Amino acid sequence: MTESSLLDHSEATELAGLFVLDALEPSLQAAVERHLAACPDAHLEFDELGSVLPTLALLAEPVEAPPLLRTRVIEAVLADARRDPSRR
Amino acid sequence: MVGVEVTDEVLVERVAGGDQDALAELYDRFQALTFGMAVRITGDRTVAQDVVQETFIGLWRASGRFSADRATARTWIVAICHHRAVDAVRRRRPVAPLPDPELPAPQQLVTPDVWPEVSRGLDAEVVRRALAGLPESQREAIELAYFSGLTQHEIAERTQVPLGTVKGRVRLALVGLRRALSAASEGAAETP
Numbered sequence: 001m002t003e004s005s006l007l008d009h010s011e012a013t014e015l016a017g018l019f020v021l022d023a024l025e026p027s028l029q030a031a032v033e034r035h036l037a038a039c040p041d042a043h044l045e046f047d048e049l050g051s052v053l054p055t056l057a058l059l060a061e062p063v064e065a066p067p068l069l070r071t072r073v074i075e076a077v078l079a080d081a082r083r084d085p086s087r088r
Numbered sequence: 089m090v091g092v093e094v095t096d097e098v099l100v101e102r103v104a105g106g107d108q109d110a111l112a113e114l115y116d117r118f119q120a121l122t123f124g125m126a127v128r129i130t131g132d133r134t135v136a137q138d139v140v141q142e143t144f145i146g147l148w149r150a151s152g153r154f155s156a157d158r159a160t161a162r163t164w165i166v167a168i169c170h171h172r173a174v175d176a177v178r179r180r181r182p183v184a185p186l187p188d189p190e191l192p193a194p195q196q197l198v199t200p201d202v203w204p205e206v207s208r209g210l211d212a213e214v215v216r217r218a219l220a221g222l223p224e225s226q227r228e229a230i231e232l233a234y235f236s237g238l239t240q241h242e243i244a245e246r247t248q249v250p251l252g253t254v255k256g257r258v259r260l261a262l263v264g265l266r267r268a269l270s271a272a273s274e275g276a277a278e279t280p
Contacts, residue, residue: 018255025240053170056230060235065123070116070119072141074108074112078108
């Protein structure tokens with residue numbers, strides 16, 4: 001199996017944990033995504049293992065962003081929207 | 089002005105319709121969470137600001153594809169932020185071709201809230217205890233992946249174990265965490 005090849009169901013499922021953690025190399029991550037998009041079987045393993053992730057985010061302490069970031073972010077989003085008006 | 093009673097999910101729907109006030113409200117609700125995650129993962133407040141910016145651009149672009157049936161807005165935003173933060177870490181130490189940073193987080197990465205009440209109802213201390221209950225090698229694998237943005241190869245190199253071992257540890261760690269958090273969630277539900 002090469003990293004860019006099509007994965008079969010068990011190969012993809014074996015990678016579920018690393019996949020939901022975003023810990024695969026990009027080519028392998030893409031190969032799993034292609035499998036998920038194409039394979040009609042259920043992929044419960046991905047949902048089950050992935051369900052833990054939102055709770056891990058609780059371990060990062062919230063930190064107030066610098067006040068100036070608010071304007072910067074909103075302006076950046078609007079500039080992006082102007083570049084791609086189809087999004088509006 | 090957006091009323092305080094409006095849910096995060098409704099705000100995302102409004103963003104999908106091009107509502108800038110809804111975007112500003114989501115920013116106010118999630119800036120501390122996303123900036124905190126980005127600081128934790130990148131270890132750099134300047135880079136973390138870029139991550140927050142990319143998170144909200146990603147949110148804006150992908151808002152039309154958000155499905156409240158599948159995940160809460162919080163889960164969705166956290167997934168986008170995590171993906172951006174990991175990208176930022178990898179851009180600074182490139183080891184492999186990177187995905188296009190302009191693309192939003194792939195939908196498959198946004199895992200559904202199997203038990204949304206868990207992420208809402210559990211506090212950080214419960215999660216910390218669940219993580220502490222794992223064998224050291226599993227805890228380390230999860231932390232290196234989620235909070236340091238390391239790939240499986242990098243984790244294998246750092247911990248000096250074969251790739252297959254990394255794969256196994258990550259899987260066992262997630263299964264163990266899920267079990268511990270489910271038990272804690274059930275315990276919390278029984279407590280009035």
